[in-house]
Structure formats: structure tokens, C-alpha cells
Amino acid sequence: MTSATKAKFKSLDAYKNAQGSFRFLPFKFIKLDNERYILTNIAGEFIVLDKFDFNKIRDRSLEMDSDLYHKLKSKHFIYDDSSTVAIDLLALKYRTKQSFLDGFTGLHMFVVTLRCDHSCPYCQVSRQNEDTEKFDMSEEDALKALLFTFKSPSPLIKIEFQGGESLLNFKLIQFIVLKAKEMNQSIGKQIQFVIATNLSPVNDEILDFCDEHEILISTSLDGPEFLHNKNRPKAGNDSYQRAIAGINFVKSKLGPDKVSALMTTSLESLKYPREIIDEYISQGFNAIFLRSLSPYGFAIKTKSFDMYNTDAWLDFYKTSLAYIIEINKNGYFFVEQYTALILQKMLTPFATGFVDLQSPSGIGISAIVFNYDGDVYASDESRMLAEMEDKSFRLGNLKENSYQEIITADILVDALQNTILEGVPMCSDCAFLPYCGSDPIYHAATQGDMIGHKAKSGFCKKNMGVFKHIIKLLEDDLEAREVMMRWIRV
Amino acid sequence: MLKLYSKQIKTLTANSISEPLVVRLSSNHLLPIGLRRNDFFLITQSNIDKVPSGFKGYFIPEDLSLTLGEEFLADNVFTIPNDQEYLGDGDVIWFDPNSLNSRTIYRKNSKHNSLLVTERCNNYCLMCSQPPREINDSYIVEHILQAIPLMSHETNELGITGGEPTLLGEDLIKIIKASKIYLPETSLHMLSNGRNFADLEFAKKVASVAHPDFMIGIPLYSDINSIHDYVVQANGAFDETIRGILNLKSLNQLVELRVVIHKQTYARLPQLAEFITRNLLFIDHVALMGLEMTGFTRTNLDDLWIDPIEYQKELTEAVKIFARFKMNTLFIITNCV
Incomplete structure (x- = not known):
């Protein structure tokens, strides 16, 4: 080829932005520490910049086509006249992130009984004497609840059996599962069943039924024996033994992937991060969900939610996470699920189906609760509050109200309006908005209104702390970053 | 590299094809008669003694054509140069019998x-x-x-x-x-x-x-x-x-x-x-x-x-x-x- 051919090609400079100016796309920022800022765009992509670079943006003294310029452009924080497709892509990503709203209510919780064989001081639902059948859900209400469930436009329906101890009313569980399947024959939704249980009443008959109908088991495991039994007092003081025996029983009959465990964090738990994680690993689990204690039910009555502050929980979280990351580095795959959910929000284009961190809140529109007496609540937390005589989040009753009346109840619409973070004071300016949510029931319970003053909110403090910690790990600890990247589900 | 075109094709017998055409090649001398009138027959070493009649035309490698006796009297026989000998059964080419140019469009035995x-x-x-x-x-x-x-x-x-x-x-x-x-x-x-x-x-x-x-x-x-x-x-x-x-x-x-x-x-x-x-x-x-x-x-x-x-x-x-x-x-x- 000749130099004449060569001359037909133009240089890179000929394709750069001729105008020499750029415009901002919507983004927010917050200090990460004294030296650095976190910037997030509306689709949740983030960049950490030192003060020096950040000031260049603030002063609009960015150099065109510098590395920083390209970084901001590639991640859709700025755009210029040479390309406008950033807006199309950002719109698409934003739509994807909000796609949890498409399906409407997926999770339907059936409180089949309030009876329980345990008497846990932090119990989030007031338990009743074990043989008082007036705290059982009736077949009539269960049928009405199913009709309600199938009115949801969601193609994926999850039915979760709750208590009390749900298995104390196993007959009703059987009734609901069989009825749901029968009704679904002409509807054709995808249905998944989960039984939340402490596993102490579990037996062959129950597990055979679970096997036949592909029902998953969700149980409680608070940590090693001394801690679990302290958290979960029961006649005979054998809660741990029964839970472990139950877990192994389920694994052997249904398979290890059919049982998961949830922990409740008590004041006592905070002292034993490593022991709790070791216990989960020795029971063969590959994941733990580090939960904080929520201020409902007996937890509020006994003021036990007041007994440790958010800082103490954050310390517990950070210590636990460091230990878990270490375990992963040493070759054992083990996920901290709260962190994994947040990583999914930060590092992937996907929406998460996590009710607690959504804007608007997932109450009613992602999850809904049918109480044993036919009352319908917007969330598990609302019915816990109701058991303490605060029925303000009761949406109606299956016997008295239609689907339309319940789903458009003033209290639900109000609560949803008050949890659209984009319009909530302090949240609307917060860089963590794309990752966060709002819990109207928590704020109503602790501050007397559904929005709450975020500076005084434990919910805000906790999540801010978690977000910052995760971003610091991603930025500063390459090995931790590698481990955490493996937790993302794609 | 295969040469996917040729300007070296020559007429060997009388040419009655007036228009350029896209044509499939066949080396199967048993091809049903009904299919022959649209295809070109590809003469090879192994079928040269049983060249069937009834094809629209015939291709024969230049070298091979020298061994051909006087008795082969079909019309529309063309010789193809050595660099086109890769052509095989089922291949599809464009061919202009006037300018004697060809272009290979499809090779049955190629995966690409x-x-x-x-x-x-x-x-x-x-x-x-x-x-x-x-x-x-x-x-x-x-x-x-x-x-x-x-x-x-x-x-x-x-x-x-x-x-x-x-x-x-x-x-x-x-x-x-x-x-x-x-x-x-x-x-x-x-x-x-x-x-x-x-x-x-x-x-x-x-x-x-x-x-x-x-x-x-x-x-x-x-x-x-x-x-x-x-x-x-x-x-x-x-x-x-x-x-x-x-x-x-x-x-x-x-x-x-x-x-x-x-x-x-x-x-x-x-x-x-x-x-x-x-x-x-x-x-x-x-x-x-x-x-x-x-x-x-x-x-x-x-x-x-x-x-x-x-x-x-x-x-x-x-x-x-x-x-x-x-x-x-x-x-x-x-x-x-």
C-alpha cells in the first residue's frame, strides 16, 4: 500500500469532542473518608475519587480526554456533544434497576398459626400457648388468601409459611399447598413454597410431603449451642439439638440445598462473630445472613432493641465480614448474604428482589402477609407491630375486604409515597440512594412517623456504615475485592 | 490460499450457453437425469471413463483434457486451470461462458x-x-x-x-x-x-x-x-x-x-x-x-x-x-x- 492510501486515514484528534465542553449526567456524591469521595450515578455505578480529582469536577477544570475524563464518561457521569448514546444506556440501566416493580407482589406469607413451643425473649411475634387452636388460621381464610395471592400479576409466586411455629399447623400447610397447585393448573404461574420453622416438630410425614411438592425449609440457627439455646429458650432447653437434628434430617431426606438457616442477632450474639460463623460452616452451610435485631414484637416490649446501638452492630458486622473473607481466601467458599446483595446493587446492572432495600419500600408491592385471623399486613414487621396492639399497618381483612380495597388501602399508599427515596429529605441527596431502601414501619415504631429524621435513624446509620465499609474494601483491599466479586450472582 | 475466481477457463467444445449463470457442480455420474440439465458435470480422474450425458455443461481440468479422446462430443465442455481443481461435488459457482470468468460462491466441503x-x-x-x-x-x-x-x-x-x-x-x-x-x-x-x-x-x-x-x-x-x-x-x-x-x-x-x-x-x-x-x-x-x-x-x-x-x-x-x-x-x- 502506498502513502496515498495512508493519507486517507484521519488522526485520533479528528474524532475527539470538538466543542471542548461537557455536561453532567445525574449523579450524587458523599465523603468516603477525609481524602476521598464516592460518586454514584442513577444506575448505581460508582467511582471513588480523591479530593484533587473531585475538585476538578467541581471546578469544571477537567482536561478533555484525560483518563479521568474517560472514566467519568465511560461510567456515565458526564457526556459531551460527540456522543449522546450515554442517555439511552443510562435510561436502560435505570429501567433495569427498577424492574423489581414490574412483577408486583411475589412473596406471600401465610401465618398458619401463632402457636409456638419456644419462648424467645426477642421473638418478633407474640407467641401463644401451644395448644390454643384459636390462634390457628382457618381453612376458609386460607382459601381467601390463596384467591388473593393468585390475583397478583407476578408470574412468580412464593408462598412462605410462617408462625408461631408453622409446623404446629401442618395440616393447614398441606391444605394450602394442594389447593394452590390445584388452582394454579388453569393459571400457570411459577410457584415456590417455603416453610419457616424451628424444625422441632419435623417428622417423616412432613418431609415426605415436602419432597413430593418441592417445598424448601428455612430454619433458625443463631450460633453454637450455648448461644442458640440462650437466645431460644424452650422447655427442655434443647432448641439447638432439635435444630441441628432437624437440619441433618432435612438434608438427608430432601438434599442439602433444600434447607437454609437464618440467624437472629441478639445482644449476646455480638460477642461471638467467629463462633457463629464457625457453627454455620460446621453445619455445612455456604452462606450466612448477618441480620440486625429489629425493634418489633417482644423486642420492643422488652426494650431489647435498645440494648445495643448501631455502632456495636457495625463492629460485629465488620469483624464477621473480615473473618468470612479470610475463610474464603483460605479456600472455602462462604458468602455473607447481606454484603452479596449490596454488591449486586453496586457492581451489576441487575435489580435485587430484596424487600428491605427498595425505593419505594417493598411492603405490600413485593411482599404481603396474611395473619392467622385473616388480617392482611403490608409486611412481616407490620403484623409484629400489630401483635403489640399497634394495628396501624393493617390493610384489611380477607373476610371483609376485596383485593382492590386491600392493595389500595390508604395506609399502604401513604407508606409507599413516604418511602420513595428520590423524594425523601436527606435520602434524595444521598450518594447511597441507588443501593438503599426505607422501612416505614421501623421509622414509625422508633420515631413516630414513616419517614423519620434520617440523622436519628438506626436504619440509615447501619446501612451507610455497611455501604462505606464495602466500598472501602473494594477500593483498598484487592484480595477482599476478589473474594467479594465471587459472591455476585449473575 | 484458494483462488476463488478464475479468468483462465477455456472452451473445449461448442458453447450453446449465452448468458452468465450460477450453477452447481456435480461429480456424480449417476445423478438422476432430471437433475442434470441444470448442473455442470465435473470431470475427474475417477469418472472420466463414465462421463454421463445430459448435463448443462462440463468442466474438465486442463491436464486431464489432454487425455480426452476425439469421441467425447458433448457441447459446452470447458477446461479449468490447475488453481481451480479444488472445485468439488456440490460446489456452486458463477460462470460467464462468454468472458470465461468464474467466481466460486460456495464450497460444499468447507466449514467456512x-x-x-x-x-x-x-x-x-x-x-x-x-x-x-x-x-x-x-x-x-x-x-x-x-x-x-x-x-x-x-x-x-x-x-x-x-x-x-x-x-x-x-x-x-x-x-x-x-x-x-x-x-x-x-x-x-x-x-x-x-x-x-x-x-x-x-x-x-x-x-x-x-x-x-x-x-x-x-x-x-x-x-x-x-x-x-x-x-x-x-x-x-x-x-x-x-x-x-x-x-x-x-x-x-x-x-x-x-x-x-x-x-x-x-x-x-x-x-x-x-x-x-x-x-x-x-x-x-x-x-x-x-x-x-x-x-x-x-x-x-x-x-x-x-x-x-x-x-x-x-x-x-x-x-x-x-x-x-x-x-x-x-x-x-x-x-x-
């Missing part, structure tokens, strides 16, 4: 049949392996539409390439439709820069053919528009390509992204991988490719050449990102760099 549907292009890539020509080559479409019904049903994959195939507009849709109708078992793969799919109506027309197995391979060279535009030497190409991809995927059309790695693209490979996994995760396949030492690459070698060993770090990082997001990724490098 690509139809070059136009030499025109709206990009002018620094490393183009098939430098575009601004010529009127609309006749090619007619040849291809005639050739497709003659191709074997057992063809695994058929490629469409250019130039830029979408410049054919409606004619491209005819080609895709013909493939679907005549070669329902054959995967179709088209190389396009994707820019014309920014026109949603055109994208819809292509997608509505509903070919059961049709992938469009589209190049994306950078997450930064000015770099991509520079590589393809066209202002605004990045935006059009991205919008084209979005349109195609909104219509559930299979799309493969193709990245050629060279001096202008290697440095931001990890950022491109991040960009793709965040913005275009719904893409069906990613192909990362080394330079091919043909076409414009030689012209622009100073601006393009980097030894693959020097971009290992960026390549590894990019592949890790794609793997993390479970994207199907392939790295292709030719042996002869």
Missing part, C-alpha cells in the same frame, strides 16, 4: 462458507482486512439469491460478510429469507458494523424474518466513542453501533460483539469489558481477536502493531471480567502474526 454480499462500507477501519470499494456491485445479490437454493441442506454454517451487508437494505432481507427457506438447518452468521440497525424499522425488518439461528457479529472497539470512531474512521459510528445493538436485542436478535485488539484498543480493554458487562450484558457472545496481517493493517501497521505478549495483562483482566459475568467469550489469534 462466507458470502461477500457487497464491497461497499460506511466504515473505513484502520485494520480492515477487506478494504471497501465504492463500486456498484448490486449484481452480487442476484448471484447469491440464485446460489442459496443450490447449496447443501447439510451446510452447518453460512456467513454473510462485506463490506457492510446492511447497505443492501431490502436485498439483505431477501438473502436472510432465502437462507431461512432453503437452508433451514444452517446457522447464519453475519458480520455487520451494526450502524444501520440504529434505524429501528430496519432492525425490525431483519428480526421479523425470524431466522431460527441467526447471529449478527458487531465490532465494538472502545468504551470511549472518540476512540471507536477513530478506529472505524467515522464520526458518530459509536453511537449508531450501540443504538443498533440495543435495537437488535430489544427484538431478541442474537448479537455477538467483536473486539480487535491492537495498539489503539488494548489499553482500555478492561474498561471496555466493564462497560459491556454493565451496559450490554444481554449480548450473546464476545469475541476478542488479534490483528490479521492483511488489507489496511499493513498500511497502518505503525499505529496498530503491538505484540500480543505486551497486552497479556489487559487481556487477562478483560477475560476475568467477562467470565465473572458468565459471558461467553472467545479469544482468537491467527498463527501468522
Whole structure:
């Protein structure tokens, strides 16, 4: 080829932005520490910049086509006249992130009984004497609840059996599962069943039924024996033994992937991060969900939610996470699920189906609760509050109200309006908005209104702390970053 | 390299074919008589003693024709030069008995049949392996539409390439439709820069053919528009390509992204991988490719050449990102760099 051919090609400079100016796309920022800022765009992509670079943006003294310029452009924080497709892509990503709203209510919780064989001081639902059948859900209400469930436009329906101890009313569980399947024959939704249980009443008959109908088991495991039994007092003081025996029983009959465990964090738990994680690993689990204690039910009555502050929980979280990351580095795959959910929000284009961190809140529109007496609540937390005589989040009753009346109840619409973070004071300016949510029931319970003053909110403090910690790990600890990247589900 | 055209064909006996034609070759002397009148018979060493009658025409290698006796009296016998002896049973060619030129369109025994549907292009890539020509080559479409019904049903994959195939507009849709109708078992793969799919109506027309197995391979060279535009030497190409991809995927059309790695693209490979996994995760396949030492690459070698060993770090990082997001990724490098 000749130099004449060569001359037909133009240089890179000929394709750069001729105008020499750029415009901002919507983004927010917050200090990460004294030296650095976190910037997030509306689709949740983030960049950490030192003060020096950040000031260049603030002063609009960015150099065109510098590395920083390209970084901001590639991640859709700025755009210029040479390309406008950033807006199309950002719109698409934003739509994807909000796609949890498409399906409407997926999770339907059936409180089949309030009876329980345990008497846990932090119990989030007031338990009743074990043989008082007036705290059982009736077949009539269960049928009405199913009709309600199938009115949801969601193609994926999850039915979760709750208590009390749900298995104390196993007959009703059987009734609901069989009825749901029968009704679904002409509807054709995808249905998944989960039984939340402490596993102490579990037996062959129950597990055979679970096997036949592909029902998953969700149980409680608070940590090693001394801690679990302290958290979960029961006649005979054998809660741990029964839970472990139950877990192994389920694994052997249904398979290890059919049982998961949830922990409740008590004041006592905070002292034993490593022991709790070791216990989960020795029971063969590959994941733990580090939960904080929520201020409902007996937890509020006994003021036990007041007994440790958010800082103490954050310390517990950070210590636990460091230990878990270490375990992963040493070759054992083990996920901290709260962190994994947040990583999914930060590092992937996907929406998460996590009710607690959504804007608007997932109450009613992602999850809904049918109480044993036919009352319908917007969330598990609302019915816990109701058991303490605060029925303000009761949406109606299956016997008295239609689907339309319940789903458009003033209290639900109000609560949803008050949890659209984009319009909530302090949240609307917060860089963590794309990752966060709002819990109207928590704020109503602790501050007397559904929005709450975020500076005084434990919910805000906790999540801010978690977000910052995760971003610091991603930025500063390459090995931790590698481990955490493996937790993302794609 | 096979020579896919010839100007060295000669007439051996009287020629009664007046028009150029797209024709299938057969070396099967037992071919049912009903099929013979449209095909050319390919005379080889092994069938020379049983050359059947009734074919539209006959090809015989030049060397072999010397052994032919006087008694072979069929019309329309042509000799083909040595470099065309690769032609085999089931191949489809275009042949002009007047100018005695031929072009091979399809080879039955090849796993890589690509139809070059136009030499025109709206990009002018620094490393183009098939430098575009601004010529009127609309006749090619007619040849291809005639050739497709003659191709074997057992063809695994058929490629469409250019130039830029979408410049054919409606004619491209005819080609895709013909493939679907005549070669329902054959995967179709088209190389396009994707820019014309920014026109949603055109994208819809292509997608509505509903070919059961049709992938469009589209190049994306950078997450930064000015770099991509520079590589393809066209202002605004990045935006059009991205919008084209979005349109195609909104219509559930299979799309493969193709990245050629060279001096202008290697440095931001990890950022491109991040960009793709965040913005275009719904893409069906990613192909990362080394330079091919043909076409414009030689012209622009100073601006393009980097030894693959020097971009290992960026390549590894990019592949890790794609793997993390479970994207199907392939790295292709030719042996002869």
C-alpha cells in the first residue's frame, strides 16, 4: 500500500469532542473518608475519587480526554456533544434497576398459626400457648388468601409459611399447598413454597410431603449451642439439638440445598462473630445472613432493641465480614448474604428482589402477609407491630375486604409515597440512594412517623456504615475485592 | 490460499450457453437425469471413463483434457486451470461462458462458507482486512439469491460478510429469507458494523424474518466513542453501533460483539469489558481477536502493531471480567502474526 492510501486515514484528534465542553449526567456524591469521595450515578455505578480529582469536577477544570475524563464518561457521569448514546444506556440501566416493580407482589406469607413451643425473649411475634387452636388460621381464610395471592400479576409466586411455629399447623400447610397447585393448573404461574420453622416438630410425614411438592425449609440457627439455646429458650432447653437434628434430617431426606438457616442477632450474639460463623460452616452451610435485631414484637416490649446501638452492630458486622473473607481466601467458599446483595446493587446492572432495600419500600408491592385471623399486613414487621396492639399497618381483612380495597388501602399508599427515596429529605441527596431502601414501619415504631429524621435513624446509620465499609474494601483491599466479586450472582 | 475466481477457463467444445449463470457442480455420474440439465458435470480422474450425458455443461481440468479422446462430443465442455481443481461435488459457482470468468460462491466441503454480499462500507477501519470499494456491485445479490437454493441442506454454517451487508437494505432481507427457506438447518452468521440497525424499522425488518439461528457479529472497539470512531474512521459510528445493538436485542436478535485488539484498543480493554458487562450484558457472545496481517493493517501497521505478549495483562483482566459475568467469550489469534 502506498502513502496515498495512508493519507486517507484521519488522526485520533479528528474524532475527539470538538466543542471542548461537557455536561453532567445525574449523579450524587458523599465523603468516603477525609481524602476521598464516592460518586454514584442513577444506575448505581460508582467511582471513588480523591479530593484533587473531585475538585476538578467541581471546578469544571477537567482536561478533555484525560483518563479521568474517560472514566467519568465511560461510567456515565458526564457526556459531551460527540456522543449522546450515554442517555439511552443510562435510561436502560435505570429501567433495569427498577424492574423489581414490574412483577408486583411475589412473596406471600401465610401465618398458619401463632402457636409456638419456644419462648424467645426477642421473638418478633407474640407467641401463644401451644395448644390454643384459636390462634390457628382457618381453612376458609386460607382459601381467601390463596384467591388473593393468585390475583397478583407476578408470574412468580412464593408462598412462605410462617408462625408461631408453622409446623404446629401442618395440616393447614398441606391444605394450602394442594389447593394452590390445584388452582394454579388453569393459571400457570411459577410457584415456590417455603416453610419457616424451628424444625422441632419435623417428622417423616412432613418431609415426605415436602419432597413430593418441592417445598424448601428455612430454619433458625443463631450460633453454637450455648448461644442458640440462650437466645431460644424452650422447655427442655434443647432448641439447638432439635435444630441441628432437624437440619441433618432435612438434608438427608430432601438434599442439602433444600434447607437454609437464618440467624437472629441478639445482644449476646455480638460477642461471638467467629463462633457463629464457625457453627454455620460446621453445619455445612455456604452462606450466612448477618441480620440486625429489629425493634418489633417482644423486642420492643422488652426494650431489647435498645440494648445495643448501631455502632456495636457495625463492629460485629465488620469483624464477621473480615473473618468470612479470610475463610474464603483460605479456600472455602462462604458468602455473607447481606454484603452479596449490596454488591449486586453496586457492581451489576441487575435489580435485587430484596424487600428491605427498595425505593419505594417493598411492603405490600413485593411482599404481603396474611395473619392467622385473616388480617392482611403490608409486611412481616407490620403484623409484629400489630401483635403489640399497634394495628396501624393493617390493610384489611380477607373476610371483609376485596383485593382492590386491600392493595389500595390508604395506609399502604401513604407508606409507599413516604418511602420513595428520590423524594425523601436527606435520602434524595444521598450518594447511597441507588443501593438503599426505607422501612416505614421501623421509622414509625422508633420515631413516630414513616419517614423519620434520617440523622436519628438506626436504619440509615447501619446501612451507610455497611455501604462505606464495602466500598472501602473494594477500593483498598484487592484480595477482599476478589473474594467479594465471587459472591455476585449473575 | 484458494483462488476463488478464475479468468483462465477455456472452451473445449461448442458453447450453446449465452448468458452468465450460477450453477452447481456435480461429480456424480449417476445423478438422476432430471437433475442434470441444470448442473455442470465435473470431470475427474475417477469418472472420466463414465462421463454421463445430459448435463448443462462440463468442466474438465486442463491436464486431464489432454487425455480426452476425439469421441467425447458433448457441447459446452470447458477446461479449468490447475488453481481451480479444488472445485468439488456440490460446489456452486458463477460462470460467464462468454468472458470465461468464474467466481466460486460456495464450497460444499468447507466449514467456512462466507458470502461477500457487497464491497461497499460506511466504515473505513484502520485494520480492515477487506478494504471497501465504492463500486456498484448490486449484481452480487442476484448471484447469491440464485446460489442459496443450490447449496447443501447439510451446510452447518453460512456467513454473510462485506463490506457492510446492511447497505443492501431490502436485498439483505431477501438473502436472510432465502437462507431461512432453503437452508433451514444452517446457522447464519453475519458480520455487520451494526450502524444501520440504529434505524429501528430496519432492525425490525431483519428480526421479523425470524431466522431460527441467526447471529449478527458487531465490532465494538472502545468504551470511549472518540476512540471507536477513530478506529472505524467515522464520526458518530459509536453511537449508531450501540443504538443498533440495543435495537437488535430489544427484538431478541442474537448479537455477538467483536473486539480487535491492537495498539489503539488494548489499553482500555478492561474498561471496555466493564462497560459491556454493565451496559450490554444481554449480548450473546464476545469475541476478542488479534490483528490479521492483511488489507489496511499493513498500511497502518505503525499505529496498530503491538505484540500480543505486551497486552497479556489487559487481556487477562478483560477475560476475568467477562467470565465473572458468565459471558461467553472467545479469544482468537491467527498463527501468522
